[in-house]
Amino acid sequence: METAEILKILLNEQQIGLGIDRLAMQLKKHYKDNPITIVAIMTGSLVMLADLIRRLEMPVCISLIQASSYRGGTKSGDLLVQDHMMLDIKDRDVLLIDDIFDTGRTLVEVTKRLADMKPKTIRTAVFLNKLGQSVVTAVPDFVVFEIPNEFVVGYGLDYQDLYRNLPFVGVLEDSDLQNHLTA
Ligand code: IMP
Ligand code: MG
Numbered sequence: 127m128e129t130a131e132i133l134k135i136l137l138n139e140q141q142i143g144l145g146i147d148r149l150a151m152q153l154k155k156h157y158k159d160n161p162i163t164i165v166a167i168m169t170g171s172l173v174m175l176a177d178l179i180r181r182l183e184m185p186v187c188i189s190l191i192q193a194s195s196y197r198g199g200t201k202s203g204d205l206l207v208q209d210h211m212m213l214d215i216k217d218r219d220v221l222l223i224d225d226i227f228d229t230g231r232t233l234v235e236v237t238k239r240l241a242d243m244k245p246k247t248i249r250t251a252v253f254l255n256k257l258g259q260s261v262v263t264a265v266p267d268f269v270v271f272e273i274p275n276e277f278v279v280g281y282g283l284d285y286q287d288l289y290r291n292l293p294f295v296g297v298l299e300d301s302d303l304q305n306h307l308t309a
Contacts, residue, residue, distance in 0.1 A: 161187070164223060168191065234264050250264075257273065278297055
């Protein structure tokens, strides 16, 4: 297997930590001591989920849902949603989290699915918002970082299921991606 090269570090560990601190404070302000149910879109939001919940003090339940729009590469495919690991969220205050808001289709589609389950409220939080790429009118309620239109990996984000374990967010070299895009 070819290994793509990290071109540059966009966000280092310290910046990410401060960003998640900031999000936790915003959530505390918004929800106060009320219980929340975090629905995390797998697999990309796994690292953010683990870091965020340890900074929250209100009662927190965790529910997982899987959505994959990228079939191995960097192109958007049909969205596949699997919800067999969902809790019953009826009448709950739900916070849906995802790793990145790119076209916005994933977040909009998953929000629709959750709305069918009749929660009391739904808010959305994303780790990264890729500027200028959205094709939907909805915007996430909470954004940790805005980033330019580059393909990034690390801190949960993958390229062909690799790199999720990097503690920083890095940009993959363009030439590498081009090779895979035409494959
Ligand atoms: P959207 O539906 O176009 O907003 O895409 C969101 C999903 O695409 C995310 O959950 C990611 O899995 C994936 N994605 C979009 N941009 C990137 C990126 O730069 N790196 C890694 N995954 C990405
Ligand atoms: Mg994802």
